[in-house]
Amino acid sequence: MSTFSFRKKTRWGWLPVAAAAVTLAGCNLNSALDITDPDVLNVADYNSPAGANPVRLGVLQDFTQAFSGTQDGIVVMTGNMADEIYSTDTFDDRLFPNHRRTNEQLAAVVGAYRALHRARVGISRAIPIVREFAPTPTANLGELYAIRGFSENFFAEIYCSGVPFSSESEAGEPLTTTQMLTTALSSLDSAVSLAGTDTRIRPLVQIGRARVLLNLNRPADAAAAVAGVPTNYRYQTFHSQATGRQENGIWNALSVTAPRYSMYAQEANVQFLRDPVDARVPWRATNRVGFSSVHRNLPDQLKYGRAGAVTLADGIEARLIELEARLRGATQADRQAVYDGLNALRAGYASLGIPPVPGMPTSIPALTAPVPTAQAAAVDLLFEERALWLWLTGHRLGDLRRLVRQYGRSTESVFPTGALRAPFAGSYGTDVNFIIPAEERNNTKFNGCIDRNA
Numbered sequence: 409m410s411t412f413s414f415r416k417k418t419r420w421g422w423l424p425v426a427a428a429a430v431t432l433a434g435c436n437l438n439s440a441l442d443i444t445d446p447d448v449l450n451v452a453d454y455n456s457p458a459g460a461n462p463v464r465l466g467v468l469q470d471f472t473q474a475f476s477g478t479q480d481g482i483v484v485m486t487g488n489m490a491d492e493i494y495s496t497d498t499f500d501d502r503l504f505p506n507h508r509r510t511n512e513q514l515a516a517v518v519g520a521y522r523a524l525h526r527a528r529v530g531i532s533r534a535i536p537i538v539r540e541f542a543p544t545p546t547a548n549l550g551e552l553y554a555i556r557g558f559s560e561n562f563f564a565e566i567y568c569s570g571v572p573f574s575s576e577s578e579a580g581e582p583l584t585t586t587q588m589l590t591t592a593l594s595s596l597d598s599a600v601s602l603a604g605t606d607t608r609i610r611p612l613v614q615i616g617r618a619r620v621l622l623n624l625n626r627p628a629d630a631a632a633a634v635a636g637v638p639t640n641y642r643y644q645t646f647h648s649q650a651t652g653r654q655e656n657g658i659w660n661a662l663s664v665t666a667p668r669y670s671m672y673a674q675e676a677n678v679q680f681l682r683d684p685v686d687a688r689v690p691w692r693a694t695n696r697v698g699f700s701s702v703h704r705n706l707p708d709q710l711k712y713g714r715a716g717a718v719t720l721a722d723g724i725e726a727r728l729i730e731l732e733a734r735l736r737g738a739t740q741a742d743r744q745a746v747y748d749g750l751n752a753l754r755a756g757y758a759s760l761g762i763p764p765v766p767g768m769p770t771s772i773p774a775l776t777a778p779v780p781t782a783q784a785a786a787v788d789l790l791f792e793e794r795a796l797w798l799w800l801t802g803h804r805l806g807d808l809r810r811l812v813r814q815y816g817r818s819t820e821s822v823f824p825t826g827a828l829r830a831p832f833a834g835s836y837g838t839d840v841n842f843i844i845p846a847e848e849r850n851n852t853k854f855n856g857c858i859d860r861n862a
Contacts, residue, residue, distance in 0.1 A: 460542035464552065467530035471555050472645040474523035475562075475802065476718040477653065479661035479668060480516040482524065482562055483718065486805035488669060489842065491677060491824050493661075493800070496698025496706065497668045507828060509837035512846035521567075521845050528559040529576060547609040550602030554613045557595035558720065561620050564588035565806035568841045568857035572848065579851040582858060586624070593620045612643045615721035618729045623806065625814050631733035634726035639753075640760050641726075644717040658800055659712045668699045670706040677822060678795040681707055687757060688796045690768040702831045710765045711800060724760070724797050727753055728790075735790055740779075743786045747779045750793050787815055809840055812862035819862060 454463040475482045480502070487493045488506045495502040501514035510517065531552050538549050563571045564585050571588060572580035583591065596617045603610040614634050621630035648654040661669045671691060672680055680689045690710035697704050712718065731749045734742050754772040764770050780786040794807055811817040825836050840862045848854050 454537055455541070457541045460538050460540075463534045464538050464542070464548060467527065467534045467552070468555060470523070470530050471527040471559060472647075473653065474520065474527045474559075475720065476645050476657050477647065477655075478519075478523070478657040480520055481657045482520065482566065483658055483800055483802045484661045484669060485517065485520050485842070486566055486802055487800055489839070490804040490808050491672055492680065492795075492804050493669045494672055494829065495668060496670050496700055496703035498700045499668075502668055503832075505839075505842065507832070507834075507836055508823060508839040510839050510843045512843050512849075514845070517842055518845040518847060521842075522847075524559055524562060525574075528556055528563075528573070531556040531559070532575065545606070546602045547604060547606035550599040550604070550606070550613060551609050553595050553599035553602065554609065554616050557592045557599065557616050557620065560588055560592035560595060561616070561623065562802070564592065564623060565809065566842055567844055568860050570854070570856065570858035571844055572851055572854055574851060579853055581853050582855075584858060589620050589623050593617065593624070596620060608643070611637045611641045611723070611726075612721050615643075615726055615729075618726065619721075622729060622732070623810065627729075627733035627736050631730045634729050637723050637726040639723035639727055639756065641723040642719050642761075643721045644719050646717050647715050649715050655714050656712050656716045656718065658709075658718065659714050659716060662709050663712070663714075666697060666699050666701075667706065670698060670703065671709055678792050680796075680799060685768055686796055687765075687769040687772050689799050690765040692767075709800070710768060719801050724753065725803075728794050728797065732790060735783075735786055738783050740781065743781070743783070744779050746786060746790060747775065750789070751775055753793075753797070787811075805841075809862040812840065 453459055473481070478484075484493070485505065488495055488502065489508065489510075495506040497503055499516070501516035504510055504514060505517065535549065535552050535556075538552060542548065560573065563573075569585045570582040572582050573588075573591060574580035596613055599609075599613045600617075603613045614637050618630040618633040621627075621633060647656040661667060662671070681691060682689065685691060691707045692710060694706060694708050695704070696706045696708065698706055727749065731746045734749070735746045736742075751774045754774055757772045758770060775789075780789055791807060791811060795804060798804070798807075808822045811822045812819050819838065819840050823836075823840060828834055828836060839860070841860065843860075844854070844857055849856075
């Protein structure tokens, strides 16, 4: 009689299983009980022509999950800290970001941080596999570089300065916000030639580059980057009702019974709950209560359904980037041109191919207020239009931070401030970004945020 342990091969690798006492002779006890599960691919199995495409699709799905696939994904968490939505929850990890009082221990923030890194690292792992075993069409490889660039840009837009970009084998050095953006631009630059003339991927790369260049305060270069992008272009993440992992996380956050988030009715510099309804921010009144039942009569967003697609980049953003670059000229002629451009976008709404929402407007009235004569008022108008066109697409937090960095606005003039909305007591804090979660301290090169400023 002898006592031994055996292992089972699973999709996670070799796992120990409880010890047993049996009598065997003339064999290797461990190998005799090794079990190979033939329907599970190990990491090495993807290094093949048959594995390249599945791994490519898998890492793109990881990005979708991080971006719009959960109720605490990028779109929701950034809208919650900005002024697009607020939390009706009882959990600190959703309430504190909304109150601009984050810390290192918030579980939902940790999950979002981990998911975005998983997508970034997974894409980096997939790129050499696709390059070797499935090099054509090259646009597929360009898409991977582009989405990695978007991931790196999101870290710069969402978190404080100091995020490390680690790999699976090496801990990364903390990066400043500018270094994160430079890294993102490098990824997108790598995508340019690979995208070629592909009508789905090339505009994605152009818009991604322009977004990073705008964050780097290079508006003229950003405008040049999106030249030729069709206004009706859209690159979207897609969702399904098949499983909770695949459904639209924004719908899950805002539209279910007892939702954890709701639309803003106050504290926002931009009024999203407009009456009459703006076609870009469709909503309806309801008598729903929030996750905490003290939140009552919550409005329901109608932009997204349970399986609705979410726009990551589109031609509308390209036109808005061009208009922002023009506005930097700061002359009355520039302000007039931007005003006319904004009205042209509004007038073209019906031709953009945006699926109509039953019972909601199908057009956007022209601006009727006079053309701003003051530059600050013109900036306000442009960013208000950006807020409406890009509502709940993961842009707003980055835009508020840019207003501080690039336009000299005070943080308290652009972020929600003052007394918290009822039933909460106290006042908003001063955070303008998310603190890097405590689990990053496992990286011995990391010692916390470098800079908490915008």
